Amino acid sequence: MISVVIPFYNEKESLPILIESLVLELDRLKKEYEIVLVDDGSKDNPISKLKTQMSKIQLKSKSFKILIHQKRKGKGEALKTGVENASGKILVFMDADLQDDPKDLPKFFEKIDEGYDFVNGYRVNRRDNFLVKIYSKLASWFLKTFLHSPFSDINCGFKVFKKEVLKDNFRFFPLFVFYQGFRVTEVPVLNHPRRFGKSKFGPQKLFVGIFDMFTAYFLYKFSEKPLHFFGLLGGIISLVGFLILAVLAYERIFYNVLLYRRPILWLGVLLVIVGIQIIVTGIIGELMVYLNKKNKV
Ligand code: UDP
Numbered sequence: 001m002i003s004v005v006i007p008f009y010n011e012k013e014s015l016p017i018l019i020e021s022l023v024l025e026l027d028r029l030k031k032e033y034e035i036v037l038v039d040d041g042s043k044d045n046p047i048s049k050l051k052t053q054m055s056k057i058q059l060k061s062k063s064f065k066i067l068i069h070q071k072r073k074g075k076g077e078a079l080k081t082g083v084e085n086a087s088g089k090i091l092v093f094m095d096a097d098l099q100d101d102p103k104d105l106p107k108f109f110e111k112i113d114e115g116y117d118f119v120n121g122y123r124v125n126r127r128d129n130f131l132v133k134i135y136s137k138l139a140s141w142f143l144k145t146f147l148h149s150p151f152s153d154i155n156c157g158f159k160v161f162k163k164e165v166l167k168d169n170f171r172f173f174p175l176f177v178f179y180q181g182f183r184v185t186e187v188p189v190l191n192h193p194r195r196f197g198k199s200k201f202g203p204q205k206l207f208v209g210i211f212d213m214f215t216a217y218f219l220y221k222f223s224e225k226p227l228h229f230f231g232l233l234g235g236i237i238s239l240v241g242f243l244i245l246a247v248l249a250y251e252r253i254f255y256n257v258l259l260y261r262r263p264i265l266w267l268g269v270l271l272v273i274v275g276i277q278i279i280v281t282g283i284i285g286e287l288m289v290y291l292n293k294k295n296k297v
């Protein structure tokens with residue numbers, strides 16, 4: 001069975017239209033399905049209207065679930081609620097705002113049928129504001145270059161995957177799924193401009209995104225081997241410090257340059273101390289990883 005999970009916050013105009021075209025497309029797939037709608041604390045009160053629409057469609061024996069957050073918790077949490085209540089083995093994530101098009105679903109399912117575990121969409125012709133697009137491209141480039149990400153559009157919310165790929169980790173989970181060795185791929189998807197309402201994310205999303213990127217970097221690159229990161233960073237810093245001190249020592253011994261005339265001495269000392277501290281942090285991190293693993297076995 002397929003579970004389509006749709007989080008929404010104030011999307012009363014879009015939802016009914018989406019559901020209509022979604023049901024049409026899902027019927028064509030000839031697979032068993034359910035639609036899991038998660039109301040993320042909407043204030044525009046779409047539920048009663050939705051329910052009447054549902055009951056009409058439900059007459060044709062379709063299954064819907066409506067889950068409600070009393071308060072807005074964000075898209076990520078809404079997806080989590082949806083997943084927890086989904087009974088399908090295959091999950092579909094899509095937005096409620098009509099930017100994603102159900103017509104793309106067959107493409108995703110072709111890949112699933114080919115044996116892929118996780119299929120991400122990528123928006124070929126993205127309809128978002130300029131800044132968001134640039135930022136998103138940068139993030140994808142960063143992840144591709146430094147973290148071997150196989151995804152061109154990691155922020156694309158439109159995806160289809162087997163439920164088993166989902167572990168507790170939700171942020172950047174496409175990347176996480178890939179690292180765990182599941183078969184992943186991507187398909188081009190349509191992206192429509194938003195027809196009703198406004199984007200629910202403001203500019204703060206960009207900043208959160210930047211932090212997320214660093215978290216991803218650490219989590220996946222260094223959570224296993226913290227010393228690789230801290231060791232390198234601390235090593236470079238203390239090496240610079242040592243070089244400075246070596247030059248000063250050389251000058252002091254052979255040219256009799258008195259150290260009180262060399263304020264850079266302070267920098268040298270500082271760099272050595274800070275560098276060593278950073279290396280030690282890495283060693284402690286290494287110890288934590290080790291203990292954590294030992295406790296799990
Ligand atoms: N959304 C949500 N809770 C939030 C923010 C967004 O459920 O706090 C939903 C929103 O209703 C939409 C989807 O997440 O269905 C994507 O949001 P939006 O279209 O505003 O994001 P954008 O496409 O601008 O990235």
Ligand code: MG
Binds near residue numbers: 095097099194199
């Ligand atoms: Mg949108």
